[in-house]
Amino acid sequence: QSVLTQPPSVSAAPGQKVTISCSGSNSNIGNNYVSWYQQLPGTAPKLLIYDNNKRPSGIPDRFSGSKSGTSATLAITGLQTGDEADYYCGTWDSSLSVVFGGGTKLTVL
Amino acid sequence: QVHLVQSGNEVKKPGASVKVSCKTSGYTFTSFAITWVRQAPGQGLEWMGWINNYNGYTNYAQKVQDRVTMTADTSTSTAYLELRSLRSDDTAVYYCARPSAAGTVDFDYWGQGTLVTVSS
Numbered sequence: 649q650s651v652l653t654q655p656p657s658v659s660a661a662p663g664q665k666v667t668i669s670c671s672g673s674n675s676n677i678g679n680n681y682v683s684w685y686q687q688l689p690g691t692a693p694k695l696l697i698y699d700n701n702k703r704p705s706g707i708p709d710r711f712s713g714s715k716s717g718t719s720a721t722l723a724i725t726g727l728q729t730g731d732e733a734d735y736y737c738g739t740w741d742s743s744l745s746v747v748f749g750g751g752t753k754l755t756v757l
Numbered sequence: 758q759v760h761l762v763q764s765g766n767e768v769k770k771p772g773a774s775v776k777v778s779c780k781t782s783g784y785t786f787t788s789f790a791i792t793w794v795r796q797a798p799g800q801g802l803e804w805m806g807w808i809n810n811y812n813g814y815t816n817y818a819q820k821v822q823d824r825v826t827m828t829a830d831t832s833t834s835t836a837y838l839e840l841r842s843l844r845s846d847d848t849a850v851y852y853c854a855r856p857s858a859a860g861t862v863d864f865d866y867w868g869q870g871t872l873v874t875v876s877s
Contacts, residue, residue, distance in 0.1 A: 683863050698863035744816050746862050751801040
């Protein structure tokens with residue numbers, strides 16, 4: 649059971665928009681920045697979003713993040729088949745540990 | 758460029774220990790912590806702990822704190838993860854990761870992963 653709650657799966661058609669939620673508490677998301685990671689099969693996770701809504705260099709602006717209270721959301725617009733992957737949210741917890749969501753599998757129909 | 762290169766896959770018997778290395782390059786090793794994350798087959802990411810490579814301070818996940826030791830060799834810019842008393846549910850890919858800035862959880866550099874298989 650992960651500390652952060654994500655939907656197990658989401659799906660949408662190519663070109664559409666999808667959102668992935670990440671729910672936590674005041675001991676983690678509520679008082680810390682949230683990061684999002686994309687993991688393609690057989691590869692290490694890749695940082696997509698940091699500090700709730702910032703993109704590292706090279707990440708297209710189709711990916712965006714937001715946070716409100718104890719929840720965060722990753723949005724992906726203009727879906728492409730190459731976006732099919734697992735997505736994870738992560739943040740600090742009050743115990744100085746890192747917590748991740750259980751992951752969301754994105755299927756592009 | 759920043760690189761994190763991990764040691765090769767391991768097969769261990771229950772009760773044994775494993776030590777995974779993460780050799781870094783392209784940055785000042787002591788300026789950033791290294792975090793270890795594992796992923797069991799078909800499962801999500803599980804944080805195991807981190808080590809401050811400047812002073813050796815560690816913080817371990819409660820689930821493994823009695824069996825894990827993270828160390829750093831500043832002379833070779835290499836971080837190590839040792840896990841003892843291995844069980845079948847320790848079978849996972851183990852990743853080392855470095856944050857984009859000190860004190861953050863934005864891990865923008867990752868090792869390639871080391872598969873540890875625990876089987877009798």
